Amino acid sequence: MQKLQKETLIGISTQMASHSWSEAEINELVNPQLGIITGFQDLLNELEQLRKIDLGTIPPAMGVQGAIPND
Numbered sequence: 326m327q328k329l330q331k332e333t334l335i336g337i338s339t340q341m342a343s344h345s346w347s348e349a350e351i352n353e354l355v356n357p358q359l360g361i362i363t364g365f366q367d368l369l370n371e372l373e374q375l376r377k378i379d380l381g382t383i384p385p386a387m388g389v390q391g392a393i394p395n396d
Contacts, residue, residue: 326373329366331355 334354338346352358354365 326369329355329369334365 331351334346334351338344338351353362357364
Protein backbone atom coordinates (compact mmCIF):
# COMPACT_ATOMS: atom_id res chain seq x y z
CA MET A 326 0.00 0.00 0.00
CA GLN A 327 1.26 3.45 -0.83
CA LYS A 328 1.64 6.05 1.89
CA LEU A 329 -1.24 8.51 2.09
CA GLN A 330 -0.59 11.83 0.41
CA LYS A 331 -2.41 15.10 0.87
CA GLU A 332 -3.24 15.23 -2.84
CA THR A 333 -5.09 11.90 -2.51
CA LEU A 334 -7.36 13.28 0.22
CA ILE A 335 -7.97 16.44 -1.77
CA GLY A 336 -9.03 14.27 -4.71
CA ILE A 337 -11.36 12.21 -2.53
CA SER A 338 -12.92 15.31 -1.01
CA THR A 339 -13.46 16.73 -4.49
CA GLN A 340 -15.12 13.51 -5.72
CA MET A 341 -17.29 13.23 -2.59
CA ALA A 342 -18.23 16.85 -2.33
CA SER A 343 -21.16 16.51 0.09
CA HIS A 344 -18.96 18.14 2.72
CA SER A 345 -16.35 20.77 2.06
CA TRP A 346 -13.01 20.20 3.79
CA SER A 347 -10.80 23.01 4.93
CA GLU A 348 -7.06 22.92 4.40
CA ALA A 349 -6.57 22.50 8.17
CA GLU A 350 -8.92 19.49 8.28
CA ILE A 351 -7.11 17.75 5.43
CA ASN A 352 -3.73 18.50 7.01
CA GLU A 353 -4.93 17.02 10.32
CA LEU A 354 -5.99 13.80 8.58
CA VAL A 355 -2.66 13.48 6.78
CA ASN A 356 -0.46 14.48 9.72
CA PRO A 357 -2.36 14.66 13.04
CA GLN A 358 -1.08 17.33 15.39
CA LEU A 359 -3.99 17.82 17.79
CA GLY A 360 -4.07 14.25 19.14
CA ILE A 361 -7.86 14.14 18.89
CA ILE A 362 -8.27 11.70 16.02
CA THR A 363 -6.39 8.73 14.63
CA GLY A 364 -4.43 9.71 11.57
CA PHE A 365 -5.94 8.50 8.31
CA GLN A 366 -2.68 6.73 7.46
CA ASP A 367 -2.85 4.82 10.78
CA LEU A 368 -6.39 3.75 9.94
CA LEU A 369 -5.33 2.61 6.47
CA ASN A 370 -2.44 0.63 8.00
CA GLU A 371 -4.83 -1.16 10.38
CA LEU A 372 -7.24 -1.94 7.54
CA GLU A 373 -4.34 -3.37 5.53
CA GLN A 374 -3.50 -5.70 8.42
CA LEU A 375 -7.13 -6.82 8.63
CA ARG A 376 -7.17 -7.43 4.89
CA LYS A 377 -4.33 -9.92 5.28
CA ILE A 378 -6.21 -12.05 7.84
CA ASP A 379 -7.95 -15.13 6.46
CA LEU A 380 -11.31 -14.77 8.13
CA GLY A 381 -12.11 -18.38 7.25
CA THR A 382 -9.61 -19.50 9.90
CA ILE A 383 -11.34 -17.58 12.70
CA PRO A 384 -14.20 -19.39 14.44
CA PRO A 385 -17.54 -17.58 14.57
CA ALA A 386 -18.36 -15.67 17.73
CA MET A 387 -20.78 -17.47 19.99
CA GLY A 388 -22.05 -14.27 21.55
CA VAL A 389 -21.00 -10.98 22.99
CA GLN A 390 -19.09 -11.35 26.25
CA GLY A 391 -20.97 -9.77 29.12
CA ALA A 392 -24.27 -9.62 27.24
CA ILE A 393 -27.38 -10.60 29.18
CA PRO A 394 -29.23 -13.38 27.31
CA ASN A 395 -32.93 -12.95 26.45
CA ASP A 396 -35.11 -15.45 28.28
